[in-house]
Amino acid sequence: MLAMNYRGPFRVRAAHKPYPEILHPGDAIVRVTRSCICGSDLHLYHGLVPDTRVGMTFGHEFIGVVEEIGSSVQKLAVGDNVIVPFNVACGTCAFCKQGLFGNCHESNPQATAVGGIFGYSHTAGGYDGGQAEFVRVPYADVGPTIIPEWMDHDDAVLLTDVVPTGYQAAEMGGIKTGDTVVVFGAGPVGIMAAKCAWLFGAGRVIVIDHLEYRLDFVRNYAQCEAYNFRSMEDPVLFIKKTTDWFGADVCIDAVGGDASGSPLQTITGKKLLLQAGSATALHWAINSVKKGGIVSIVGVYGPTDNLVPIGNVVNKGITIRANQASVKRLLPRLIDHIQAGRLDPKAIITHRVPLEEVADAYHIFSAKLDNCIKPILIPPSARK
Amino acid sequence: MEQIPNEYSHINGWGIDADPKNEPTYPMKNYTGDDHQRINWERPPLQNVTVEILKSNERPNLTAVFGTSSPPSGLSGAIRRYAFKSSESEYGHWLPLLLADRINVVEGIIDDLRQGHIPNIFAEKGWKADWKYNRIGLAKNVLIGVAVTTALIVLVNRKKRKSAL
Numbered sequence: 001m002l003a004m005n006y007r008g009p010f011r012v013r014a015a016h017k018p019y020p021e022i023l024h025p026g027d028a029i030v031r032v033t034r035s036c037i038c039g040s041d042l043h044l045y046h047g048l049v050p051d052t053r054v055g056m057t058f059g060h061e062f063i064g065v066v067e068e069i070g071s072s073v074q075k076l077a078v079g080d081n082v083i084v085p086f087n088v089a090c091g092t093c094a095f096c097k098q099g100l101f102g103n104c105h106e107s108n109p110q111a112t113a114v115g116g117i118f119g120y121s122h123t124a125g126g127y128d129g130g131q132a133e134f135v136r137v138p139y140a141d142v143g144p145t146i147i148p149e150w151m152d153h154d155d156a157v158l159l160t161d162v163v164p165t166g167y168q169a170a171e172m173g174g175i176k177t178g179d180t181v182v183v184f185g186a187g188p189v190g191i192m193a194a195k196c197a198w199l200f201g202a203g204r205v206i207v208i209d210h211l212e213y214r215l216d217f218v219r220n221y222a223q224c225e226a227y228n229f230r231s232m233e234d235p236v237l238f239i240k241k242t243t244d245w246f247g248a249d250v251c252i253d254a255v256g257g258d259a260s261g262s263p264l265q266t267i268t269g270k271k272l273l274l275q276a277g278s279a280t281a282l283h284w285a286i287n288s289v290k291k292g293g294i295v296s297i298v299g300v301y302g303p304t305d306n307l308v309p310i311g312n313v314v315n316k317g318i319t320i321r322a323n324q325a326s327v328k329r330l331l332p333r334l335i336d337h338i339q340a341g342r343l344d345p346k347a348i349i350t351h352r353v354p355l356e357e358v359a360d361a362y363h364i365f366s367a368k369l370d371n372c373i374k375p376i377l378i379p380p381s382a383r384k
Numbered sequence: 385m386e387q388i389p390n391e392y393s394h395i396n397g398w399g400i401d402a403d404p405k406n407e408p409t410y411p412m413k414n415y416t417g418d419d420h421q422r423i424n425w426e427r428p429p430l431q432n433v434t435v436e437i438l439k440s441n442e443r444p445n446l447t448a449v450f451g452t453s454s455p456p457s458g459l460s461g462a463i464r465r466y467a468f469k470s471s472e473s474e475y476g477h478w479l480p481l482l483l484a485d486r487i488n489v490v491e492g493i494i495d496d497l498r499q500g501h502i503p504n505i506f507a508e509k510g511w512k513a514d515w516k517y518n519r520i521g522l523a524k525n526v527l528i529g530v531a532v533t534t535a536l537i538v539l540v541n542r543k544k545r546k547s548a549l
Contacts (some may be wrong), residue, residue: 008489011508024431024449050481051464053454054492072429090448093425094418106428109439109446113472116451122438123481126451138449139428177402198395201402223395273482304478333401342397363510369517 003132009047025072028140035062060086062130085327088116091142102324154346166192173250178203190254194222247290255281256299276302297322
């Protein structure tokens with residue numbers, strides 16, 4: 001079968017790999033019909049995540065058709081169209097039982113700090129991901145959710161990560177009616193976080209980024225304010241001024257370790273790897289939020305350390321809330337929102353690329369070419 | 385939300401999920417008390433170990449399932465095994481893994497050549513997309529590459545000439 005194959009930082013190709021096998025009675029094999037490249041895949045692509053091995057297939061955002069099931073699978077049948085959440089979750093550990101499907105303790109032997117994630121390095125369990133024609137899906141009775149018949153599959157594939165992560169970013173912000181919410185990053189997750197902030201009753205939503213085409217998009221799509229930090233001397237000062245010198249009620253870091261905007265952070269975090277990515281967005285979020293405010297983090301960082309103003313967290317009494325999205329928990333609500341027309345995820349898709357051209361798709365997304373916001377990959381078997 | 389204020393009436397769904405009880409720790413976690421049972425839940429059936437799986441020393445056993453992609457091998461594999469002797473809290477864990485990743489890239493090229501495949505690094509870097517969407521940037525990169533290579537060749541030749549004299 002054809003699959004994306006990681007060869008090193010900034011180098012990937014489409015290559016043939018053996019068809020995946022059922023390795024556990026709870027497994028399913030899914031024939032992928034669509035997969036996305038996520039902004040967090042770029043952290044892998046850029047070589048920022050330790051234990052990213054050559055030969056691995058990335059991809060944690062995918063949907064497909066169940067091709068095979070293990071002996072204990074009861075909730076899925078061959079032929080079902082399924083949304084596969086990016087988290088590999090057992091459903092029985094203490095964390096899954098409490099709705100923390102992103103923190104499963106039975107899916108990643110290589111690290112305790114993160115649950116298993118499809119195609120996201122060995123630090124997240126060593127699973128081959130869905131940028132392929134077929135993929136092994138463990139715990140098939142837990143995560144995968146059947147796609148409703150009325151749902152557009154372009155919407156469905158974005159329910160695997162982007163929409164739940166954006167929604168949970170807003171949810172973790174504990175937004176109160178009338179709150180001013182600042183979202184750092186106008187990538188797909190930031191766009192979705194801005195859109196979802198309104199659902200929680202935000203009074204004002206502001207997005208900060210440096211790419212004009214993305215700012216234009218989010219301004220229209222999420223009906224919010226959007227500003228370019230390159231056009232301001234100091235984004236923190238800008239937010240203080242625009243909130244009557246008070247600070248935002250809630251700040252969301254939807255960027256993670258690939259942030260631009262601070263030469264020091266860029267050099268130490270992205271070039272020299274002396275920290276786990278560039279923490280510019282988080283730094284700004286902490287310094288822009290009001291005293292007693294909430295900083296919600298969904299941007300992905302590596303596992304070592306980052307330079308952030310932790311003293312200001314203490315002195316301002318900031319609450320930091322962060323997690324990988326608990327996709328399974330959120331899916332029913334998000335499916336409702338899509339059905340009711342409150343969310344229109346597929347509008348963020350800008351590029352459809354054959355899986356064979358995966359190297360070009362990564363480069364387009366990474367280098368922000370051709371006004372790219374969200375690329376999806378279509379395997380050859382899904383194009384017939 | 386019973387009535388949407390006029391200023392937000394253009395936003396479909398405004399305030400529909402507003403929850404005044406959404407305070408820190410809720411609703412991320414639906415507390416059941418299971419935490420106090422520690423790791424003594426009923427475990428799922430265990431996946432058979434068919435390839436080498438490295439295990440964090442912060443847990444007592446392998447998880448019930450795990451990925452089997454790209455098992456450790458070669459020099460990078462040896463470094464990864466060494467890294468897993470340290471906990472996730474130690475630089476001694478993560479920095480060797482980053483080193484192993486870089487060595488693994490060279491191993492990947494050697495493997496390709498061994499299998500008679502010459503990697504098309506330009507294609508793998510997506511330069512076709514640059515040709516389509518970013519010709520000026522591509523031209524700049526090529527010119528910088530040519531300039532640096534030329535400078536290096538000139539430098540090496542000078543040194544050779546000096547040492548010959």
